[in-house]
Amino acid sequence: MKKMLAILICLVMVLTVFTGCSQSAPEETGGQEAPVEAGDATEAKQRHAIIFKNTGNPFGEKMMEGFKTAIEELGHEAILRAPDQPTAEAQIQMIEELIAQQVDSIALAANDYDALQPVLTRAMNQGITVLTLDSTTNPDSRMVHINQADPERIGRVQIEAVYDMIGGEGEIAVLSATSQAANQNLWIEWMKTELEDPKYDNMELVRVAYGDDLRDKSVSETEALLQSFPNLKGIIAPTTVGIAAAGRVLTDQGLQGEVHLTGLGLPSEMAAYIENGVCEWMYLWNPIDLGYLGGYASYALVEGTITGAVGDTFDAGHLGAKEVIEASDGGTEVMLGDPFRFDADNINEWKDVY
Amino acid sequence: MLKRNIQNMMKAENISKFRELGLLVFIIILTVAVQIRNPRFLTVSNLTNMITNTAILSILAVGMMLVIITRGIDLSIGATLALSGMISALTVSANPDMHPILVILIGILVGTVCGLIVGVLVGKAGILPIIASLGMMNVFRGLTFMVSGGSWVSAHQMPDSFQSISTSKVMGINTLVFIAIVIYIIFYYFINHTRTGRQIYAVGSNPDSAKISGINIDKILIMVYGIMGSLAGLSGVLWVSKFASAQGDTAMGYELNVIAACVLGGVSIAGGSGKISGIILGSLLLGILHNALPLLLISPFWQQAIQGFIILGAVLINVLVKRNAERKNLVRRNI
């Protein structure tokens, strides 16, 4: 009998932990009302969900923050989710959970271009608005994509940057995220297209290396590039972890001015390397605005102001009016703007923002 | 009697020397092969890179060896590393004037606490190490995300003094490598020449007789996991300093690398055996792999498969060499 009692007490303790954690959870995810009330208030208050690739990613946190701002400006409720690992499997599970909650819209930064199609189709069949932002899915599984910037421009602008930095000739290399990252692969394709221009005849792309967005692997890959190509003049790293790891290696080895670095990175991560001259300038877009635009697009789609067809226009808060245009993959998208250039002159304003 | 004892000891030593021979031979073959493909491999600058990058792995391998010797395993070290790295990075970004050694101590403290928790769960509560560390791995990782609030600590938030932990030199050697060497010397002495050190082996090779002979098993277990935690905490600070960034998902899955380094180095999962020289070779082999595979300029899509085959090849060759040596020993004894 005593044993059973002990077991029961233990269980109660465990449960207390659970309940404690779960009750604090809604605060974590930000401004979600108690579920019971939410159930009653469905008619009045729309619930818009956003799913990022993985948790603990500052870019994603800022994007979700922007999304939340937009939704709350509109007087509705935002649900912010992100799995602990950047996998499509985890996102499928999350989408299922959101379908069960009968949310009004799901905006997501997809971890896989194709693999979410079945579950997103199911969501749309249940009347849930589905849109993607940052990283898209195939056109069939979304209503509209919120594009941070034209992939073609992103690819081309980085080649132009490295062209200016190295004076138009020499060997260059790309240090990407994982070999499966859809965004990066698309941008690299556009880089290669840009390189076909006769203007770049004296530039040679010697290798595309993958740092898998891991610090240690990105560092090893950068070091290997420097060892294997002693004449390397420039590195393009279209990913935050990669560009910061490369910046760290170039700083340590004192290669400022000899090997040039550009790409896409968070200003906070890159501030040190832009200030010390290892990376003269690099690009990114504003994740807060991206999320913000996503929030307004979700609302417009749910309200029926737009349907995601080409030519639709909607009001996007402080970003002004936005128009749905044709996307390169055959679907439709809304464009945030051009990639923004960060250099020694403006990095100080931005390094504490995101 | 004494003579036979000495003979036995010598024989045992022979065998254990042979145990690492296979790995050593394999490393040499691998080095030659890589060198032929890319002559930049055996240059001072590349070797420096490689050894610096391997330092953290080899520090963790020492702790993991102790844990595995006691028949345990610790899957939580990647998360412990991330947590202590994040906390020390946050501390140093808030107090830029802090002395680097103090930061290292904070990291070690956080790591030790994490390790002791796992140790108490294993030693006192009697939970299997794999479950205790798997559970705490989730908890520590979750805590790391929580204390960081989802953001990263970046290079510009870290003072130069902190970043220079990993770039400065002590007696002409990179500080990371220096720390690793010091740790190896300390632990070589500790496990071979102290009473407590030998007790760790006793607990691993036969817990029952260890208990009968009066060893406090719980205490040894808690201590071993505590050591593992403190080394992971130290590694966390070094990691953050080396890469000049602390993220929530730092070193995710790194525990498998560390376990691989130990097992490659001849540490037996069944407990009771493992040598410092072995894990040096094990860490070195992994270090060479991580450094050389990109240098080979093969398709990045082949890298993983090749890495797997090399690891498998290394353990197989090691077994075959060992078997051969044992057979020779047997023959000699018959005569």
Added chain:
Amino acid sequence: MEKRIITNKKQFDIKSFFLQWEWMLVLIFILINIMNANFSPYYLNTNNLLNATMAFLDKAFIVLPMAFVIIMGDIDISVGSTVALSAVVMAVLYNAGLPMGLAMMICLLVGATCGFINGFLITKYKELSAVIVTLATMTIYRGIAYVILENQASGGFPMWFSYLGWGYVGKIPFMLIAFAICAVIYGLLLHKTTFGRRVFAIGNNDTASRFSGVEVDKIKIIVFTLAGLMASVTALFLTSRMGSTRPNVAMGYELDVIAMVVLGGVSTAGGKGRMIGTILSIFIIGFLRYGLGLINTSAQVLLIIIGMLLIFSVMIPNIKFKKRKKAKEA
């Protein structure tokens, strides 16, 4: 060892029957359901609950043979990679023009082969522990998947294939039925056959069972082959759910699977465990995750809760046994 198990069965004692680990799990399972139902208004909905099973049942197929592996005192961390490799091979073959049925058969064959290779290496080189062998093959299998498909995805399967992961029989998901059938088969295999008893015997004492005439190597190879086979079954369902596949699918599945097995009361020291506990723990973790997902718990809190669940649920019976031990000693 065999004898002991048999005698255990004969002495049926109501008190010890209810003090079993499995009842603990039932209790936890009920409590989790009560908790979930209280927190989320969407939880107690048959359709939702049935749909929820589809989200976690894909890896549950591997949990079944993994219980065998762990009961033998071994471990297999290559299963996630086996899923990826067999899924990739299937997708590539189908897109190369093979009929889907044949491609699926080959998928199963690839999985079984991967498992067989693990078992073969482990029994042939006994000095090597299963950890290091499967650690190496984990890298190799996924590596081969990368070599085959590089940075591409492969899909475009026929419509009927999506039935596996999304179809229903009446109101019940097809996956749940498939899993129930597999679970019954594996449960019977473990508890009602000589094969199962030998698996326990090996886990209790490898050498002793070898001397008492158990073909240890053969059984080990079969068990690892089963693990590979079920990994490819997971590959079928997962691919069906995702509609396409990539070399990086099922990343980290091995740890999830192992966690479910040990929560189910299977001891990693070998020789102990029951299928029913393992199956219960699949649903405990699955529904806990789902319930917390319905109230939009953040990933970090979820991680902590799952970790705590693992530790607490394993700790409680330990306290119980320690007490019993002390009582015996006194």
